[in-house]
Amino acid sequence: DIVMTQSPDSLAVSLGERATINCKSSQSVLYNSNNKNYLAWYQQKPGQPPKLLIYWASTRESGVPDRFSGSGSGTDFTLTISSLQAEDVAVYYCQQYYSTPPGFGQGTKLEIK
């Protein structure tokens, strides 16, 4: 099974500042035949289901603000929020959809400093 590990577990950032969350997979999630990384990021606000933010490691889902960006390849990935807004307070999860079982990271709780 591919194990997903996020860092840090929690993060406090001032409004308007940059927030960076890391995700590392125990095996590469890059599919060589199509050169795509099978890595997604989800945002979960309190009392709500997860919401898809980013897929293929760097493609923003429709409607997601452009302050959210994803990067990385192979085993190391990053979610960046360029200018933190109050509504971005949430727990963020990475997920690999390269192989079964589809593993999630443990989550990173993002708060306002």
Place this chain on the structure above:
Amino acid sequence: EVQLVESGGGLVQPGGSLRLSCAASGFTFSGYAMSWVRQAPGKGLEWVSYISSSSSTIHYADSMRGRFTISRDNAKNSLYLQMNSLRAEDTAVYYCARGTYCSGGTCLLDYWGQGTLVTVSS
């Protein structure tokens, strides 16, 4: 608008059974794989099970295999999860989610329901 609405959760005693349902609308249900994902109180996300669009391929997480059964009825636009031999550690919110860009039983989960709470306690 894609909608997924779970139902069937509740309080059940250890060793008991429960059947969850997920009603889908706003998309061609028969064209998509579906998954169940759960979240224990205050914890992270845990994938439970996957079913392909035609029900030809099914996968389970190791801890649920043999106790849980996923199924779907494309004519009724519905997904199900039959849960038997329930344990306290199965207490969680159970989400159904639509799968896309699937690869061998694993999918990107692009839409999620609001979830239904299952509590296993005596």
